[in-house]
Amino acid sequence: MRLRRRARALQPWLFVAPFLLAFAGLFLGPAGYAFWLSFTRYRGFGVARWVGLDNYRFVLGYDAFWEMLGNTLFYWVAHAVPMMALALLLAVLVQRQAIGWTRSFKTLVFLPQMLASVATALLFQNIFGTHYGLVDRVLGFDTPWLTDPALSRWTVVFVLIWRGTGYWFIVFLAGLTTIPPEVDEAAAIDGATGWQRLVRITLPLLRPTMLFAVLVDAIVTLRLFNEPNVLLGKAGTLAPASAAPLLNLVVEQMHSGQFGAAAATGWLLFVLIAALTFAMFRVMRERAAA
């Protein structure tokens, strides 16, 4: 009887064990190993030598780290502001039924999400090609959209906005439908104009969703890799340093067998993401309370 009860108490673990074991072996173990690696010098073979905080000191003192971090922050700010504004505008237009063909409109705006980011980047590589690309053909220019160091970063931003808008548009639309229509109607009856209702009612009520969106997008952008590298790298190579996102450093260090330094760079990225995640949880709590 007692044995049977004990067997029954173990049953839940049968459901959790496959996940936990796989998780421990495939993620947790390697994560711990990567953490340990970040304090060693290791070339992928031979003996790992303990070097304390040397890797962190090296990465933090490395110009390329700051340049790539700067690029990543540029990509974030430059694409997040116009993209979120555009997504919000479209969501409000659809919510207010200003656009008659809602369902098709939603589908069209969301469509780029169905294209893989690599395919998107290749497509725009073709469109923004100097002289021979569609844009230069139509404009009649020879603009080096993909090769000019300053300009190419804006091309990446354009692609990020093109592909990302539909996603946040749908998120904002879902956020808007949670706002009770009575509030808006009451304001309309009281004679508030469309603009007043937007600024005084819709946007304040949507604020937590917007904050949440900006933070999630920031976390995703810190991990940016595909778009700049496929768009600006030649034949599957990495983008030039002037446009390289932070993850390129991890990849370069792994390619050159500096596994300790690669791990240290990764954990520095983790610190940034953890800070943003804490901010996000606070926003979510605020949203749950509202």
Next chain:
Amino acid sequence: MTRDRRAWPRVALNATAGLAALVFCYPLVQMLLNAFKSNDEIVSNPGGLPRVWTLASFADLADPHRWLLRNLANAVLVAAGSTAFAVVLCAAAAFAFAKLRFRGSGLVFALLLATMMVPPEVVYPGQFILFSRLGLIDTLAVQVLPTITPVLGLFLMRQYMLSIPDELIDAARIDGAGLFTMFWRVIVPVSSPVLGAYAILHFLSTWNAYLWPTMVATRDAVKPIMVALPQLVDPTIGFLPIYGTIMAGCVAATIPLLLVFLRYRDKFMASVTVGAVK
């Protein structure tokens, strides 16, 4: 009557929105058109209708020397395999975390959630060395394995299962069902919306995978299509991308997804943003 007064701005807005949507979607149209042009024509006529419609790029895609069909099959196998494993592992664990009481469940779940802060890329150096020790570099398995335990999937499924009334489970228990029967006959069917939604989300994210596969799939035979396409260059000139074949590859990799999306678009849009909205 308000309608009449407002008709003109409304028409103008709709026309503008329609035009904007067309410009917005033109890159997709161009992808399709350029797949039917020769590589030479793409250079002279990048954006218009093909002057000469040709299937040469699709033939090139199917050329056995290029491995591209294999790359496409690899991508399908990896994404489908990863999705199947992830959904099964997450669903079983989510059931236990949501509906069964056992010692330590709260703590274990909280710790799992905390690991969501660690982005996968941080673990790549550790995983790369682990998998190379196991001799798994340049296999399909190494592309599948790191993605089969997504805590996000576990979290979303548990949240959904928490809302399943306990009466349903008690009824099954009274009928003498064991936990496995209960899981399979009650929980899985009732949770099918969230299982399906997460499956879509997971499939798309593994289909999009690029960084990890570029590091661990270097042989043509194991590359997924997304790794192979950016590397396609003109064999004689060397660095020039062959956009015809590349666009044909993009079309082949996108059209099936696009058709499924258009058929179930509302479900898709709800699923893909489920992680962000809830």
